[in-house]
Amino acid sequence: MFVLVGYASEHGSTREIAERIADRLRGRGHTADVRPLPGAPEADGYEAVILGSAVHGGSWIPGAYDYVRANAESLGRMPVWLFSVGLARVLGGWFGKHVQVPKEIAELRGAVGFREHRLLAGALRPGHLPLFGRAVYRLMGGRYGDFRDWDEIDGWADAIAADLSATGASGGTPV
Ligand SMILES: Cc1cc2nc3c(=O)[nH]c(=O)nc-3n(C[C@H](O)[C@H](O)[C@H](O)COP(=O)(O)O)c2cc1C
Numbered sequence: 001m002f003v004l005v006g007y008a009s010e011h012g013s014t015r016e017i018a019e020r021i022a023d024r025l026r027g028r029g030h031t032a033d034v035r036p037l038p039g040a041p042e043a044d045g046y047e048a049v050i051l052g053s054a055v056h057g058g059s060w061i062p063g064a065y066d067y068v069r070a071n072a073e074s075l076g077r078m079p080v081w082l083f084s085v086g087l088a089r090v091l092g093g094w095f096g097k098h099v100q101v102p103k104e105i106a107e108l109r110g111a112v113g114f115r116e117h118r119l120l121a122g123a124l125r126p127g128h129l130p131l132f133g134r135a136v137y138r139l140m141g142g143r144y145g146d147f148r149d150w151d152e153i154d155g156w157a158d159a160i161a162a163d164l165s166a167t168g169a170s171g172g173t174p175v
Helices: 012-026 064-070 091-096 104-112 129-140 150-169
Strands: 002-008 031-036 048-056 081-085 116-121
Touching: 002 012, 002 064, 012 031, 012 048, 012 081, 012 150, 031 129, 048 064, 048 150, 104 129, 116 150
Parallel strands: 002 031, 002 048, 048 081, 081 116
Antiparallel strands: none
Protein backbone atom coordinates (compact mmCIF):
# COMPACT_ATOMS: atom_id res chain seq x y z
CA MET A 1 0.00 0.00 0.00
CA PHE A 2 1.03 3.65 -0.50
CA VAL A 3 1.52 5.07 3.00
CA LEU A 4 2.25 8.57 4.29
CA VAL A 5 4.45 8.70 7.37
CA GLY A 6 4.09 12.33 8.49
CA TYR A 7 5.87 13.84 11.47
CA ALA A 8 6.31 17.09 13.40
CA SER A 9 9.66 17.29 15.14
CA GLU A 10 11.61 20.11 16.81
CA HIS A 11 14.92 18.39 17.54
CA GLY A 12 14.93 15.34 15.25
CA SER A 13 14.00 12.39 17.45
CA THR A 14 10.44 12.16 16.07
CA ARG A 15 11.76 12.49 12.50
CA GLU A 16 14.13 9.56 13.07
CA ILE A 17 11.27 7.45 14.44
CA ALA A 18 9.16 8.28 11.37
CA GLU A 19 12.05 7.30 9.10
CA ARG A 20 12.50 4.03 10.96
CA ILE A 21 8.79 3.19 10.69
CA ALA A 22 8.93 3.93 6.94
CA ASP A 23 11.97 1.67 6.51
CA ARG A 24 10.16 -1.20 8.23
CA LEU A 25 7.10 -0.74 6.02
CA ARG A 26 9.28 -0.74 2.88
CA GLY A 27 10.97 -3.92 4.08
CA ARG A 28 7.54 -5.52 4.11
CA GLY A 29 6.53 -4.52 0.60
CA HIS A 30 4.77 -1.18 1.17
CA THR A 31 5.64 2.20 -0.37
CA ALA A 32 6.26 4.75 2.37
CA ASP A 33 6.49 8.51 1.84
CA VAL A 34 8.09 10.31 4.82
CA ARG A 35 7.14 13.99 5.08
CA PRO A 36 7.46 16.77 7.67
CA LEU A 37 4.28 18.45 8.91
CA PRO A 38 3.32 20.95 7.78
CA GLY A 39 4.37 20.25 4.20
CA ALA A 40 2.92 16.83 3.35
CA PRO A 41 0.58 16.45 0.36
CA GLU A 42 -3.13 16.00 1.06
CA ALA A 43 -4.06 12.68 2.61
CA ASP A 44 -6.43 11.59 -0.16
CA GLY A 45 -3.40 10.76 -2.34
CA TYR A 46 -2.49 7.90 0.03
CA GLU A 47 -4.04 4.56 0.96
CA ALA A 48 -3.05 4.73 4.63
CA VAL A 49 -1.49 7.31 6.94
CA ILE A 50 0.75 7.21 10.02
CA LEU A 51 1.22 10.57 11.75
CA GLY A 52 3.38 11.48 14.72
CA SER A 53 4.37 14.52 16.73
CA ALA A 54 6.79 15.40 19.47
CA VAL A 55 4.96 16.40 22.66
CA HIS A 56 5.66 19.91 23.89
CA GLY A 57 3.94 21.31 26.95
CA GLY A 58 1.45 18.44 26.91
CA SER A 59 0.42 19.04 23.30
CA TRP A 60 1.19 17.98 19.75
CA ILE A 61 3.16 20.45 17.64
CA PRO A 62 0.52 22.52 15.77
CA GLY A 63 1.68 21.43 12.28
CA ALA A 64 0.71 17.81 13.00
CA TYR A 65 -2.58 18.66 14.68
CA ASP A 66 -3.53 21.06 11.86
CA TYR A 67 -2.80 18.39 9.22
CA VAL A 68 -5.20 15.94 10.88
CA ARG A 69 -7.93 18.55 11.20
CA ALA A 70 -7.50 19.76 7.60
CA ASN A 71 -7.57 16.20 6.21
CA ALA A 72 -10.11 14.70 8.62
CA GLU A 73 -12.60 13.73 5.93
CA SER A 74 -10.07 11.76 3.85
CA LEU A 75 -8.44 10.29 6.94
CA GLY A 76 -11.83 9.05 8.11
CA ARG A 77 -11.97 6.79 5.03
CA MET A 78 -8.59 5.09 5.41
CA PRO A 79 -6.51 3.26 8.01
CA VAL A 80 -4.79 5.80 10.28
CA TRP A 81 -2.29 5.38 13.12
CA LEU A 82 -1.02 8.17 15.36
CA PHE A 83 2.02 8.35 17.60
CA SER A 84 3.29 10.85 20.14
CA VAL A 85 6.92 11.15 21.20
CA GLY A 86 7.61 12.44 24.68
CA LEU A 87 9.07 11.60 28.04
CA ALA A 88 5.89 10.79 29.98
CA ARG A 89 6.60 7.05 30.08
CA VAL A 90 10.18 7.32 31.27
CA LEU A 91 10.10 10.10 33.84
CA GLY A 92 9.23 9.65 37.45
CA GLY A 93 8.31 12.39 39.90
CA TRP A 94 6.08 15.29 38.90
CA PHE A 95 6.49 14.69 35.15
CA GLY A 96 5.57 11.02 35.33
CA LYS A 97 2.36 11.88 37.18
CA HIS A 98 1.29 14.97 35.23
CA VAL A 99 2.62 14.62 31.70
CA GLN A 100 0.71 11.92 29.88
CA VAL A 101 -1.01 11.43 26.52
CA PRO A 102 -1.28 14.78 24.66
CA LYS A 103 -4.65 16.42 25.20
CA GLU A 104 -5.51 16.52 21.46
CA ILE A 105 -5.61 12.75 21.04
CA ALA A 106 -9.09 12.18 22.45
CA GLU A 107 -10.45 14.94 20.23
CA LEU A 108 -8.71 13.54 17.14
CA ARG A 109 -10.16 10.10 17.83
CA GLY A 110 -13.61 11.65 17.51
CA ALA A 111 -12.65 13.50 14.32
CA VAL A 112 -10.81 10.71 12.51
CA GLY A 113 -11.36 7.35 14.20
CA PHE A 114 -7.75 6.16 14.01
CA ARG A 115 -6.84 2.52 14.61
CA GLU A 116 -4.34 3.15 17.40
CA HIS A 117 -2.41 5.88 19.16
CA ARG A 118 0.99 4.91 20.55
CA LEU A 119 2.86 6.99 23.15
CA LEU A 120 6.57 6.47 22.45
CA ALA A 121 9.56 7.49 24.54
CA GLY A 122 11.69 10.27 23.05
CA ALA A 123 14.93 12.07 23.76
CA LEU A 124 15.92 15.27 25.54
CA ARG A 125 19.23 17.10 25.83
CA PRO A 126 19.89 20.04 28.20
CA GLY A 127 20.41 22.31 25.16
CA HIS A 128 16.77 21.75 24.12
CA LEU A 129 15.58 23.76 27.14
CA PRO A 130 16.23 27.40 28.03
CA LEU A 131 18.30 28.04 31.17
CA PHE A 132 15.26 28.63 33.36
CA GLY A 133 13.51 25.57 31.92
CA ARG A 134 16.54 23.44 32.74
CA ALA A 135 16.48 24.59 36.37
CA VAL A 136 12.75 23.85 36.74
CA TYR A 137 13.14 20.48 34.98
CA ARG A 138 15.97 19.47 37.31
CA LEU A 139 14.00 20.52 40.40
CA MET A 140 11.03 18.43 39.27
CA GLY A 141 13.14 15.31 38.90
CA GLY A 142 13.53 15.35 35.12
CA ARG A 143 16.28 13.33 33.38
CA TYR A 144 18.11 13.76 30.10
CA GLY A 145 18.94 11.10 27.55
CA ASP A 146 17.77 9.19 24.50
CA PHE A 147 15.02 6.88 25.73
CA ARG A 148 13.74 5.70 22.35
CA ASP A 149 12.97 1.97 22.36
CA TRP A 150 13.83 0.82 18.84
CA ASP A 151 12.62 -2.73 19.47
CA GLU A 152 9.20 -1.38 20.44
CA ILE A 153 9.15 0.95 17.41
CA ASP A 154 10.13 -1.87 15.04
CA GLY A 155 7.51 -4.16 16.54
CA TRP A 156 4.80 -1.53 16.19
CA ALA A 157 5.78 -0.77 12.58
CA ASP A 158 5.78 -4.48 11.72
CA ALA A 159 2.30 -4.90 13.21
CA ILE A 160 1.06 -1.95 11.11
CA ALA A 161 2.70 -3.44 8.00
CA ALA A 162 0.92 -6.75 8.62
CA ASP A 163 -2.38 -4.95 9.20
CA LEU A 164 -1.95 -3.02 5.94
CA SER A 165 -1.17 -6.20 4.01
CA ALA A 166 -4.33 -7.81 5.38
CA THR A 167 -6.38 -4.68 4.56
CA GLY A 168 -4.97 -4.57 1.02
CA ALA A 169 -5.62 -8.26 0.46
CA SER A 170 -9.22 -7.86 1.48
CA GLY A 171 -9.78 -4.99 -0.95
CA GLY A 172 -9.16 -2.03 1.33
CA THR A 173 -11.27 -0.09 3.78
CA PRO A 174 -14.82 0.50 2.51
CA VAL A 175 -15.35 4.12 1.49
C1 LIG B 1 10.26 22.68 25.46
C2 LIG B 1 9.96 21.22 25.61
C3 LIG B 1 8.75 20.83 26.16
C4 LIG B 1 8.46 19.46 26.31
N1 LIG B 1 7.26 19.09 26.86
C5 LIG B 1 6.96 17.76 26.98
C6 LIG B 1 5.71 17.35 27.50
O1 LIG B 1 4.85 18.16 27.86
N2 LIG B 1 5.47 16.02 27.62
C7 LIG B 1 6.38 15.07 27.25
O2 LIG B 1 6.09 13.88 27.39
N3 LIG B 1 7.57 15.43 26.71
C8 LIG B 1 7.88 16.75 26.58
N4 LIG B 1 9.08 17.13 26.05
C9 LIG B 1 10.02 16.09 25.61
C10 LIG B 1 10.01 15.93 24.09
O3 LIG B 1 8.76 15.81 23.55
C11 LIG B 1 10.85 14.74 23.69
O4 LIG B 1 12.12 15.00 24.10
C12 LIG B 1 10.79 14.42 22.20
O5 LIG B 1 11.61 13.29 21.93
C13 LIG B 1 11.20 15.57 21.31
O6 LIG B 1 11.00 15.24 19.96
P1 LIG B 1 11.80 15.95 18.79
O7 LIG B 1 13.28 15.61 19.00
O8 LIG B 1 11.27 15.31 17.56
O9 LIG B 1 11.53 17.40 18.87
C14 LIG B 1 9.40 18.48 25.90
C15 LIG B 1 10.63 18.90 25.32
C16 LIG B 1 10.91 20.23 25.18
C17 LIG B 1 12.22 20.66 24.55
